[in-house]
Amino acid sequence: MTASHARPAAPGRYRNDLVLFMAIAFALSWASWAVAIGIGGSSTKPPTLAFHVFGAFGPLIAALVIRIRRARRGEPVPEHAVRFRPAALGWTPLLLALASALVLGAAFVAHAAGGPAPSLEDAKDVMTTYPGGPVAFLVNILVAGPLAEEPGWRGTAYPRMRASLNRFQVSLILGVIWAVWHMPLFFIDGTVQNQLGVTSPSGVLFAVSAVPMAMLVCYAYERAGVLAAVAVHFATNLTMVLLSVQAPVTQAIVMGVQLIAAVVLLATVRPAGRPVADGPSLPAIPANRGAHVR
Template sequence: MTRFFVLLFALSLPFWIAGSVFRGPGLLPMDMPVSAFQFVLPLVVAMVCSRRDEGVRGVATLLRRLFSVPRRGQRAWWVPVVLLVPATMLLSYGLIALAGVPLDGPRESLATVPVLFAVYAVAAACEETGWMGYVLRPLQRRWGVLGGAVVLGVVWAVWHVVGYVQGGRAAWWIVGQCLSTVALRVLMVWLFHRTGQAVLPAVVIHALINVAESVFPGYPQRPVAALAFGLVTAAAATMVTLVWGARTSPGSYGKAHLRRRRPR
Protein backbone atom coordinates (compact mmCIF):
# COMPACT_ATOMS: atom_id res chain seq x y z
CA MET A 1 0.00 0.00 0.00
CA THR A 2 2.68 2.52 1.01
CA ARG A 3 4.81 1.35 -1.92
CA PHE A 4 1.91 2.05 -4.30
CA PHE A 5 1.47 5.64 -3.13
CA VAL A 6 5.20 6.45 -2.98
CA LEU A 7 5.74 5.14 -6.50
CA LEU A 8 2.61 6.90 -7.78
CA PHE A 9 3.69 10.34 -6.55
CA ALA A 10 7.30 9.80 -7.60
CA LEU A 11 6.26 8.94 -11.16
CA SER A 12 3.87 11.90 -11.20
CA LEU A 13 6.72 14.40 -10.82
CA PRO A 14 7.75 14.35 -14.52
CA PHE A 15 4.11 14.96 -15.51
CA TRP A 16 3.85 17.91 -13.12
CA ILE A 17 7.10 19.34 -14.43
CA ALA A 18 5.88 18.95 -18.01
CA GLY A 19 2.63 20.64 -17.06
CA SER A 20 4.54 23.65 -15.72
CA VAL A 21 6.69 23.92 -18.84
CA PHE A 22 4.27 23.17 -21.65
CA ARG A 23 0.97 24.95 -22.01
CA GLY A 24 -1.77 23.53 -24.20
CA PRO A 25 -4.95 25.62 -23.72
CA GLY A 26 -7.82 24.39 -25.84
CA LEU A 27 -6.17 21.10 -26.75
CA LEU A 28 -7.75 19.09 -23.95
CA PRO A 29 -11.31 19.17 -22.57
CA MET A 30 -11.91 21.80 -19.85
CA ASP A 31 -8.49 23.29 -20.70
CA MET A 32 -6.74 20.52 -18.79
CA PRO A 33 -2.96 20.89 -18.47
CA VAL A 34 -0.46 18.47 -19.98
CA SER A 35 -0.03 16.89 -16.55
CA ALA A 36 -3.54 15.43 -16.93
CA PHE A 37 -1.91 12.56 -18.81
CA GLN A 38 -0.84 11.25 -15.42
CA PHE A 39 -4.08 9.25 -15.56
CA VAL A 40 -2.03 6.29 -16.83
CA LEU A 41 -0.01 6.05 -13.62
CA PRO A 42 -2.44 4.23 -11.28
CA LEU A 43 -2.61 1.44 -13.86
CA VAL A 44 1.16 1.36 -14.36
CA VAL A 45 1.92 1.39 -10.63
CA ALA A 46 -0.71 -1.26 -9.89
CA MET A 47 0.82 -3.50 -12.56
CA VAL A 48 4.32 -3.00 -11.14
CA CYS A 49 3.14 -3.77 -7.62
CA SER A 50 1.08 -6.77 -8.75
CA ARG A 51 4.09 -8.11 -10.65
CA ARG A 52 6.18 -7.79 -7.52
CA ASP A 53 3.48 -9.36 -5.32
CA GLU A 54 2.41 -12.31 -7.46
CA GLY A 55 4.41 -12.26 -10.66
CA VAL A 56 2.79 -12.36 -14.10
CA ARG A 57 -0.24 -14.09 -12.64
CA GLY A 58 -0.85 -11.10 -10.40
CA VAL A 59 -0.80 -8.71 -13.36
CA ALA A 60 -3.25 -10.90 -15.27
CA THR A 61 -5.57 -11.04 -12.26
CA LEU A 62 -5.42 -7.25 -11.91
CA LEU A 63 -6.33 -6.68 -15.56
CA ARG A 64 -9.19 -9.18 -15.40
CA ARG A 65 -10.50 -7.43 -12.31
CA LEU A 66 -10.96 -4.27 -14.36
CA PHE A 67 -13.76 -5.94 -16.31
CA SER A 68 -15.54 -7.44 -13.30
CA VAL A 69 -19.26 -6.64 -13.35
CA PRO A 70 -22.14 -7.08 -10.88
CA ARG A 71 -23.62 -10.55 -10.67
CA ARG A 72 -27.18 -11.28 -11.72
CA GLY A 73 -28.72 -10.46 -8.33
CA GLN A 74 -26.78 -7.20 -8.13
CA ARG A 75 -27.50 -5.75 -11.56
CA ALA A 76 -30.22 -3.43 -10.27
CA TRP A 77 -27.40 -1.37 -8.77
CA TRP A 78 -26.52 -0.23 -12.27
CA VAL A 79 -29.38 2.28 -11.88
CA PRO A 80 -27.73 4.31 -9.07
CA VAL A 81 -24.34 3.80 -10.74
CA VAL A 82 -25.58 5.54 -13.89
CA LEU A 83 -27.77 8.15 -12.18
CA LEU A 84 -25.49 9.18 -9.30
CA VAL A 85 -23.45 11.81 -11.12
CA PRO A 86 -26.22 13.29 -13.32
CA ALA A 87 -28.52 13.56 -10.28
CA THR A 88 -25.97 15.26 -8.02
CA MET A 89 -24.86 17.59 -10.81
CA LEU A 90 -28.46 18.59 -11.58
CA LEU A 91 -29.06 19.27 -7.88
CA SER A 92 -25.95 21.45 -7.87
CA TYR A 93 -27.20 23.30 -10.93
CA GLY A 94 -30.55 23.85 -9.20
CA LEU A 95 -28.94 25.20 -6.04
CA ILE A 96 -26.92 27.71 -8.01
CA ALA A 97 -30.01 28.80 -9.94
CA LEU A 98 -32.01 29.22 -6.72
CA ALA A 99 -29.23 31.39 -5.34
CA GLY A 100 -29.65 33.68 -8.34
CA VAL A 101 -26.13 33.14 -9.63
CA PRO A 102 -25.87 33.34 -13.45
CA LEU A 103 -25.06 30.00 -15.02
CA ASP A 104 -22.98 30.72 -18.06
CA GLY A 105 -19.57 30.08 -19.50
CA PRO A 106 -17.95 27.74 -22.02
CA ARG A 107 -19.01 24.11 -22.10
CA GLU A 108 -18.86 21.11 -24.38
CA SER A 109 -21.83 20.50 -26.65
CA LEU A 110 -24.27 17.78 -25.60
CA ALA A 111 -23.70 16.24 -29.04
CA THR A 112 -20.13 15.43 -27.99
CA VAL A 113 -21.19 13.43 -24.91
CA PRO A 114 -20.69 9.98 -26.51
CA VAL A 115 -17.18 10.90 -27.65
CA LEU A 116 -16.36 12.49 -24.31
CA PHE A 117 -17.58 9.44 -22.44
CA ALA A 118 -15.45 7.13 -24.58
CA VAL A 119 -12.33 9.26 -24.01
CA TYR A 120 -12.94 9.68 -20.31
CA ALA A 121 -13.74 5.98 -19.91
CA VAL A 122 -10.24 5.08 -21.08
CA ALA A 123 -8.70 7.45 -18.53
CA ALA A 124 -11.09 6.24 -15.82
CA ALA A 125 -10.24 2.61 -16.53
CA CYS A 126 -6.53 3.35 -16.05
CA GLU A 127 -7.16 5.12 -12.75
CA GLU A 128 -9.74 2.73 -11.32
CA THR A 129 -7.58 -0.31 -12.04
CA GLY A 130 -5.18 1.16 -9.52
CA TRP A 131 -7.66 2.76 -7.10
CA MET A 132 -10.40 0.13 -6.85
CA GLY A 133 -8.69 -2.85 -8.45
CA TYR A 134 -5.52 -2.78 -6.39
CA VAL A 135 -5.05 -0.36 -3.50
CA LEU A 136 -8.57 -0.17 -2.02
CA ARG A 137 -8.47 -3.64 -0.48
CA PRO A 138 -5.33 -3.11 1.65
CA LEU A 139 -6.64 0.31 2.67
CA GLN A 140 -9.88 -1.21 3.90
CA ARG A 141 -8.16 -4.07 5.65
CA ARG A 142 -6.29 -1.46 7.67
CA TRP A 143 -8.91 1.28 8.16
CA GLY A 144 -12.23 -0.41 7.46
CA VAL A 145 -14.64 0.20 4.60
CA LEU A 146 -15.47 3.84 5.32
CA GLY A 147 -12.01 4.75 6.58
CA GLY A 148 -10.36 3.19 3.54
CA ALA A 149 -12.75 5.06 1.23
CA VAL A 150 -11.97 8.40 2.88
CA VAL A 151 -8.21 7.82 2.80
CA LEU A 152 -8.38 6.87 -0.87
CA GLY A 153 -10.58 9.90 -1.60
CA VAL A 154 -8.10 12.25 0.07
CA VAL A 155 -5.17 10.76 -1.87
CA TRP A 156 -7.20 10.96 -5.09
CA ALA A 157 -7.93 14.64 -4.43
CA VAL A 158 -4.37 15.59 -3.42
CA TRP A 159 -2.96 13.80 -6.46
CA HIS A 160 -4.99 16.12 -8.71
CA VAL A 161 -4.22 19.42 -6.96
CA VAL A 162 -1.09 20.18 -9.00
CA GLY A 163 -3.06 19.75 -12.20
CA TYR A 164 -5.81 22.03 -10.90
CA VAL A 165 -3.28 24.75 -10.14
CA GLN A 166 -1.62 24.33 -13.52
CA GLY A 167 -5.05 24.54 -15.15
CA GLY A 168 -5.58 27.96 -13.60
CA ARG A 169 -8.36 26.92 -11.22
CA ALA A 170 -9.27 29.33 -8.42
CA ALA A 171 -8.54 28.42 -4.80
CA TRP A 172 -12.21 28.03 -3.84
CA TRP A 173 -12.82 25.96 -6.95
CA ILE A 174 -10.07 23.57 -5.80
CA VAL A 175 -11.64 23.39 -2.33
CA GLY A 176 -15.02 22.46 -3.77
CA GLN A 177 -13.52 20.01 -6.22
CA CYS A 178 -11.51 18.24 -3.51
CA LEU A 179 -14.63 18.01 -1.34
CA SER A 180 -16.60 16.39 -4.16
CA THR A 181 -13.66 14.11 -4.94
CA VAL A 182 -13.58 12.66 -1.43
CA ALA A 183 -17.37 12.44 -1.19
CA LEU A 184 -17.70 10.74 -4.55
CA ARG A 185 -15.05 8.20 -3.61
CA VAL A 186 -17.07 7.30 -0.51
CA LEU A 187 -20.14 6.82 -2.71
CA MET A 188 -18.16 4.85 -5.28
CA VAL A 189 -16.80 2.51 -2.62
CA TRP A 190 -20.30 2.05 -1.19
CA LEU A 191 -21.55 1.06 -4.65
CA PHE A 192 -18.44 -1.05 -5.15
CA HIS A 193 -19.56 -3.27 -2.27
CA ARG A 194 -23.20 -3.21 -3.32
CA THR A 195 -22.16 -4.52 -6.74
CA GLY A 196 -20.05 -7.38 -5.42
CA GLN A 197 -16.75 -5.46 -5.59
CA ALA A 198 -17.06 -4.99 -9.34
CA VAL A 199 -14.63 -2.42 -10.77
CA LEU A 200 -16.44 -1.58 -14.02
CA PRO A 201 -19.22 0.42 -12.27
CA ALA A 202 -16.53 2.62 -10.71
CA VAL A 203 -15.11 3.24 -14.19
CA VAL A 204 -18.55 4.32 -15.41
CA ILE A 205 -19.05 6.72 -12.47
CA HIS A 206 -15.56 8.17 -12.91
CA ALA A 207 -16.12 8.80 -16.62
CA LEU A 208 -19.53 10.37 -15.96
CA ILE A 209 -17.98 12.78 -13.46
CA ASN A 210 -15.73 14.20 -16.17
CA VAL A 211 -18.52 14.25 -18.75
CA ALA A 212 -20.85 16.13 -16.39
CA GLU A 213 -18.18 18.69 -15.55
CA SER A 214 -17.44 19.17 -19.24
CA VAL A 215 -21.05 19.98 -20.20
CA PHE A 216 -21.84 22.06 -17.09
CA PRO A 217 -21.75 25.74 -18.19
CA GLY A 218 -18.51 27.32 -17.06
CA TYR A 219 -17.73 24.58 -14.52
CA PRO A 220 -13.91 24.88 -14.68
CA GLN A 221 -14.09 28.68 -14.39
CA ARG A 222 -16.78 29.10 -11.72
CA PRO A 223 -15.81 28.33 -8.10
CA VAL A 224 -19.50 28.38 -7.15
CA ALA A 225 -20.11 25.41 -9.44
CA ALA A 226 -17.41 23.26 -7.83
CA LEU A 227 -18.46 24.33 -4.34
CA ALA A 228 -22.11 23.49 -4.99
CA PHE A 229 -21.15 20.11 -6.42
CA GLY A 230 -18.92 19.48 -3.42
CA LEU A 231 -21.70 20.29 -0.95
CA VAL A 232 -24.28 18.17 -2.74
CA THR A 233 -22.01 15.13 -3.04
CA ALA A 234 -20.86 15.53 0.58
CA ALA A 235 -24.51 15.56 1.68
CA ALA A 236 -25.17 12.42 -0.37
CA ALA A 237 -22.14 10.64 1.10
CA THR A 238 -23.17 11.64 4.63
CA MET A 239 -26.71 10.38 4.06
CA VAL A 240 -25.45 7.04 2.75
CA THR A 241 -23.09 6.69 5.68
CA LEU A 242 -25.84 7.44 8.21
CA VAL A 243 -28.61 5.36 6.64
CA TRP A 244 -26.42 2.38 5.78
CA GLY A 245 -23.91 3.00 8.56
CA ALA A 246 -23.92 -0.60 9.70
CA ARG A 247 -22.73 -1.60 6.27
CA THR A 248 -20.33 1.19 5.45
CA SER A 249 -18.64 1.94 8.76
CA PRO A 250 -15.11 0.74 9.57
CA GLY A 251 -14.95 -2.89 10.54
CA SER A 252 -18.45 -3.68 9.27
CA TYR A 253 -17.08 -6.01 6.62
CA GLY A 254 -15.31 -9.11 7.79
CA LYS A 255 -11.86 -10.10 6.65
CA ALA A 256 -13.38 -12.64 4.28
CA HIS A 257 -15.42 -9.90 2.61
CA LEU A 258 -12.43 -7.60 2.19
CA ARG A 259 -9.86 -10.11 1.03
CA ARG A 260 -8.88 -10.25 -2.61
CA ARG A 261 -11.29 -12.23 -4.70
CA ARG A 262 -10.76 -13.94 -8.00
CA PRO A 263 -12.51 -11.79 -10.62
CA ARG A 264 -15.56 -13.22 -12.32
Protein backbone atom coordinates (compact mmCIF):
# COMPACT_ATOMS: atom_id res chain seq x y z
CA MET A 1 0.00 0.00 0.00
CA THR A 2 1.48 3.34 -0.98
CA ALA A 3 1.38 6.44 1.21
CA SER A 4 -1.05 8.13 -1.17
CA HIS A 5 -3.64 5.34 -0.72
CA ALA A 6 -3.06 4.52 2.93
CA ARG A 7 -5.63 5.46 5.52
CA PRO A 8 -4.73 8.31 7.90
CA ALA A 9 -3.15 7.01 11.06
CA ALA A 10 -5.32 7.16 14.16
CA PRO A 11 -4.29 9.48 17.03
CA GLY A 12 -3.62 6.39 19.13
CA ARG A 13 -1.04 5.24 16.57
CA TYR A 14 0.79 8.54 16.91
CA ARG A 15 0.80 8.17 20.68
CA ASN A 16 2.21 4.66 20.37
CA ASP A 17 4.88 5.91 17.99
CA LEU A 18 5.81 8.70 20.36
CA VAL A 19 6.08 6.39 23.36
CA LEU A 20 8.28 4.00 21.39
CA PHE A 21 10.40 6.84 19.99
CA MET A 22 10.98 8.39 23.43
CA ALA A 23 11.72 5.03 25.01
CA ILE A 24 14.36 4.14 22.42
CA ALA A 25 15.94 7.60 22.33
CA PHE A 26 16.24 7.88 26.11
CA ALA A 27 17.24 4.25 26.67
CA LEU A 28 20.04 4.28 24.10
CA SER A 29 21.37 7.71 25.04
CA TRP A 30 21.17 7.37 28.80
CA ALA A 31 22.55 3.82 28.83
CA SER A 32 25.52 4.87 26.71
CA TRP A 33 26.15 7.96 28.80
CA ALA A 34 25.80 5.93 32.00
CA VAL A 35 28.64 3.73 30.77
CA ALA A 36 30.70 6.85 30.01
CA ILE A 37 30.06 8.11 33.54
CA GLY A 38 30.99 4.74 35.01
CA ILE A 39 34.21 4.50 33.01
CA GLY A 40 35.27 7.99 34.02
CA GLY A 41 37.91 10.00 32.27
CA SER A 42 37.46 12.74 29.71
CA SER A 43 34.72 12.64 27.11
CA THR A 44 37.33 13.62 24.51
CA LYS A 45 39.47 10.51 25.01
CA PRO A 46 38.85 6.79 24.45
CA PRO A 47 37.11 4.74 25.69
CA THR A 48 34.78 7.33 27.25
CA LEU A 49 34.66 9.20 23.95
CA ALA A 50 32.99 6.29 22.13
CA PHE A 51 30.11 5.98 24.61
CA HIS A 52 29.73 9.75 24.85
CA VAL A 53 29.39 10.11 21.08
CA PHE A 54 27.19 7.04 20.58
CA GLY A 55 24.73 8.39 23.14
CA ALA A 56 24.12 11.44 20.96
CA PHE A 57 22.63 9.20 18.26
CA GLY A 58 19.77 7.88 20.39
CA PRO A 59 17.15 10.16 18.72
CA LEU A 60 18.36 9.31 15.20
CA ILE A 61 18.27 5.56 15.82
CA ALA A 62 14.81 5.89 17.38
CA ALA A 63 13.62 7.87 14.35
CA LEU A 64 14.87 5.17 11.97
CA VAL A 65 13.02 2.50 13.97
CA ILE A 66 9.77 4.48 13.79
CA ARG A 67 10.16 5.12 10.08
CA ILE A 68 10.84 1.45 9.28
CA ARG A 69 7.91 0.43 11.45
CA ARG A 70 5.58 2.85 9.66
CA ALA A 71 6.73 1.72 6.23
CA ARG A 72 6.22 -1.97 7.06
CA ARG A 73 2.67 -1.26 8.20
CA GLY A 74 1.91 0.76 5.08
CA GLU A 75 0.90 3.79 7.13
CA PRO A 76 0.97 7.33 5.73
CA VAL A 77 3.36 9.94 7.04
CA PRO A 78 1.94 12.24 9.72
CA GLU A 79 -0.18 15.09 8.42
CA HIS A 80 2.15 17.72 9.87
CA ALA A 81 5.41 16.21 8.63
CA VAL A 82 7.22 18.76 6.44
CA ARG A 83 8.57 17.29 3.24
CA PHE A 84 11.90 18.15 1.70
CA ARG A 85 11.56 20.58 -1.18
CA PRO A 86 14.14 22.46 -3.28
CA ALA A 87 12.92 25.68 -1.63
CA ALA A 88 14.45 24.38 1.60
CA LEU A 89 17.88 24.88 0.04
CA GLY A 90 17.08 28.59 -0.17
CA TRP A 91 15.67 28.90 3.34
CA THR A 92 18.43 26.91 5.04
CA PRO A 93 21.31 29.43 4.76
CA LEU A 94 18.97 32.28 5.72
CA LEU A 95 17.84 30.48 8.85
CA LEU A 96 21.41 29.49 9.66
CA ALA A 97 22.48 33.14 9.48
CA LEU A 98 19.48 34.23 11.56
CA ALA A 99 20.22 31.71 14.33
CA SER A 100 23.85 32.80 14.52
CA ALA A 101 22.93 36.50 14.42
CA LEU A 102 20.53 36.11 17.34
CA VAL A 103 23.28 34.68 19.55
CA LEU A 104 25.88 37.20 18.37
CA GLY A 105 23.52 40.17 18.78
CA ALA A 106 22.49 39.01 22.24
CA ALA A 107 26.17 38.65 23.24
CA PHE A 108 26.81 42.30 22.36
CA VAL A 109 23.70 43.37 24.28
CA ALA A 110 24.94 41.35 27.26
CA HIS A 111 28.33 43.06 27.03
CA ALA A 112 26.61 46.45 27.14
CA ALA A 113 24.80 45.22 30.26
CA GLY A 114 28.05 44.34 31.98
CA GLY A 115 28.78 40.88 30.62
CA PRO A 116 32.03 39.70 28.98
CA ALA A 117 32.81 41.06 25.52
CA PRO A 118 32.60 38.71 22.52
CA SER A 119 36.15 37.94 21.41
CA LEU A 120 37.23 37.08 17.87
CA GLU A 121 40.56 35.89 19.22
CA ASP A 122 38.85 33.41 21.55
CA ALA A 123 36.89 32.06 18.61
CA LYS A 124 40.08 31.59 16.58
CA ASP A 125 41.73 29.82 19.51
CA VAL A 126 38.84 27.38 19.84
CA MET A 127 39.09 26.34 16.21
CA THR A 128 42.88 26.30 15.81
CA THR A 129 43.63 24.41 19.03
CA TYR A 130 40.95 21.78 18.49
CA PRO A 131 42.40 18.27 17.86
CA GLY A 132 42.32 17.79 14.10
CA GLY A 133 41.97 21.49 13.37
CA PRO A 134 39.02 23.63 12.23
CA VAL A 135 37.55 21.00 9.90
CA ALA A 136 37.37 18.38 12.65
CA PHE A 137 35.88 20.98 14.97
CA LEU A 138 33.09 21.87 12.53
CA VAL A 139 32.37 18.23 11.72
CA ASN A 140 32.04 17.42 15.40
CA ILE A 141 29.70 20.36 16.06
CA LEU A 142 27.55 19.35 13.09
CA VAL A 143 27.43 15.60 13.66
CA ALA A 144 27.32 15.19 17.45
CA GLY A 145 24.30 17.46 17.79
CA PRO A 146 22.18 18.48 14.77
CA LEU A 147 22.63 15.42 12.54
CA ALA A 148 22.32 13.02 15.46
CA GLU A 149 19.20 14.64 16.89
CA GLU A 150 17.03 16.56 14.43
CA PRO A 151 15.66 13.64 12.36
CA GLY A 152 14.35 12.43 15.71
CA TRP A 153 13.15 15.39 17.76
CA ARG A 154 11.82 17.45 14.87
CA GLY A 155 11.53 15.00 11.97
CA THR A 156 9.77 12.29 13.98
CA ALA A 157 8.40 13.50 17.33
CA TYR A 158 7.28 16.98 16.29
CA PRO A 159 4.80 16.10 13.49
CA ARG A 160 3.22 13.34 15.58
CA MET A 161 2.74 15.67 18.53
CA ARG A 162 1.25 18.29 16.19
CA ALA A 163 -1.60 15.88 15.49
CA SER A 164 -3.17 16.95 18.80
CA LEU A 165 -1.26 20.05 19.93
CA ASN A 166 -0.49 23.47 18.44
CA ARG A 167 3.04 24.46 17.49
CA PHE A 168 3.63 26.48 20.68
CA GLN A 169 2.59 23.59 22.90
CA VAL A 170 4.71 21.11 20.99
CA SER A 171 7.75 23.42 21.03
CA LEU A 172 7.49 23.95 24.80
CA ILE A 173 6.99 20.26 25.58
CA LEU A 174 9.82 19.17 23.28
CA GLY A 175 12.05 21.82 24.85
CA VAL A 176 11.47 20.38 28.32
CA ILE A 177 12.01 16.82 27.07
CA TRP A 178 15.17 17.95 25.30
CA ALA A 179 16.50 19.52 28.50
CA VAL A 180 15.84 16.34 30.51
CA TRP A 181 17.47 14.18 27.81
CA HIS A 182 20.69 16.19 28.15
CA MET A 183 20.96 15.83 31.94
CA PRO A 184 23.48 12.91 32.07
CA LEU A 185 25.97 15.05 30.15
CA PHE A 186 26.43 17.17 33.27
CA PHE A 187 28.13 14.17 34.89
CA ILE A 188 30.53 13.27 32.07
CA ASP A 189 33.94 14.88 32.51
CA GLY A 190 35.00 17.14 29.63
CA THR A 191 31.56 18.08 28.32
CA VAL A 192 30.37 21.67 28.16
CA GLN A 193 27.60 20.76 30.60
CA ASN A 194 30.06 19.29 33.10
CA GLN A 195 32.20 22.43 32.94
CA LEU A 196 29.15 24.55 33.74
CA GLY A 197 27.98 22.41 36.66
CA VAL A 198 24.47 21.07 37.09
CA THR A 199 23.61 23.29 40.11
CA SER A 200 25.44 26.44 39.04
CA PRO A 201 23.51 29.42 37.62
CA SER A 202 25.13 28.75 34.24
CA GLY A 203 24.18 25.09 34.36
CA VAL A 204 20.57 25.85 35.26
CA LEU A 205 20.35 28.45 32.50
CA PHE A 206 21.82 25.99 30.02
CA ALA A 207 19.07 23.50 30.84
CA VAL A 208 16.32 26.11 30.62
CA SER A 209 17.72 27.46 27.35
CA ALA A 210 16.62 24.24 25.65
CA VAL A 211 13.06 25.63 25.55
CA PRO A 212 13.60 28.82 23.46
CA MET A 213 16.12 27.00 21.30
CA ALA A 214 13.60 24.21 20.69
CA MET A 215 11.04 26.82 19.67
CA LEU A 216 13.46 28.27 17.12
CA VAL A 217 14.35 24.86 15.71
CA CYS A 218 10.67 23.90 15.53
CA TYR A 219 10.03 27.07 13.53
CA ALA A 220 12.82 26.10 11.16
CA TYR A 221 11.28 22.65 10.74
CA GLU A 222 7.86 24.07 9.95
CA ARG A 223 9.42 26.50 7.50
CA ALA A 224 11.64 24.12 5.53
CA GLY A 225 11.89 20.69 7.15
CA VAL A 226 14.68 18.71 8.81
CA LEU A 227 17.47 20.34 6.79
CA ALA A 228 16.53 23.77 8.12
CA ALA A 229 16.22 22.41 11.66
CA VAL A 230 19.76 21.01 11.38
CA ALA A 231 21.02 24.40 10.16
CA VAL A 232 19.50 26.37 13.04
CA HIS A 233 20.69 23.83 15.62
CA PHE A 234 24.19 23.86 14.13
CA ALA A 235 24.44 27.65 13.87
CA THR A 236 23.29 28.16 17.45
CA ASN A 237 25.69 25.58 18.89
CA LEU A 238 28.60 26.82 16.79
CA THR A 239 28.13 30.48 17.72
CA MET A 240 27.65 29.68 21.41
CA VAL A 241 30.87 27.63 21.47
CA LEU A 242 32.95 30.12 19.50
CA LEU A 243 31.84 32.97 21.74
CA SER A 244 32.31 30.83 24.87
CA VAL A 245 28.87 31.83 26.14
CA GLN A 246 28.98 30.72 29.78
CA ALA A 247 28.42 33.90 31.81
CA PRO A 248 24.91 33.86 33.33
CA VAL A 249 24.08 37.38 32.11
CA THR A 250 25.00 36.46 28.54
CA GLN A 251 23.10 33.17 28.71
CA ALA A 252 20.01 34.92 30.05
CA ILE A 253 20.01 37.58 27.34
CA VAL A 254 20.61 35.02 24.59
CA MET A 255 17.60 33.08 25.92
CA GLY A 256 15.48 36.22 25.99
CA VAL A 257 16.38 37.20 22.43
CA GLN A 258 15.76 33.67 21.16
CA LEU A 259 12.42 33.49 22.97
CA ILE A 260 11.15 36.76 21.51
CA ALA A 261 12.27 35.79 18.01
CA ALA A 262 10.77 32.31 18.31
CA VAL A 263 7.38 33.55 19.52
CA VAL A 264 7.14 36.04 16.66
CA LEU A 265 8.29 33.53 14.05
CA LEU A 266 6.06 30.70 15.24
CA ALA A 267 3.07 33.03 15.25
CA THR A 268 3.59 33.94 11.60
CA VAL A 269 4.99 30.78 9.98
CA ARG A 270 3.10 28.94 7.29
CA PRO A 271 4.22 25.32 6.96
CA ALA A 272 6.24 24.51 3.86
CA GLY A 273 3.56 22.25 2.34
CA ARG A 274 1.76 18.95 2.57
CA PRO A 275 3.98 16.03 3.50
CA VAL A 276 5.11 13.25 1.26
CA ALA A 277 7.82 11.90 3.54
CA ASP A 278 8.98 12.07 7.14
CA GLY A 279 11.82 14.34 6.10
CA PRO A 280 15.30 13.40 5.02
CA SER A 281 16.86 10.53 6.88
CA LEU A 282 20.34 11.67 7.72
CA PRO A 283 23.12 9.13 8.10
CA ALA A 284 24.84 8.60 11.42
CA ILE A 285 28.39 9.75 10.71
CA PRO A 286 30.76 9.17 13.64
CA ALA A 287 32.16 12.31 15.21
CA ASN A 288 35.85 12.69 15.70
CA ARG A 289 36.46 14.25 19.11
CA GLY A 290 35.04 16.85 21.40
CA ALA A 291 32.17 17.49 23.77
CA HIS A 292 28.59 17.06 22.71
CA VAL A 293 26.95 20.47 22.97
CA ARG A 294 23.21 20.13 22.51
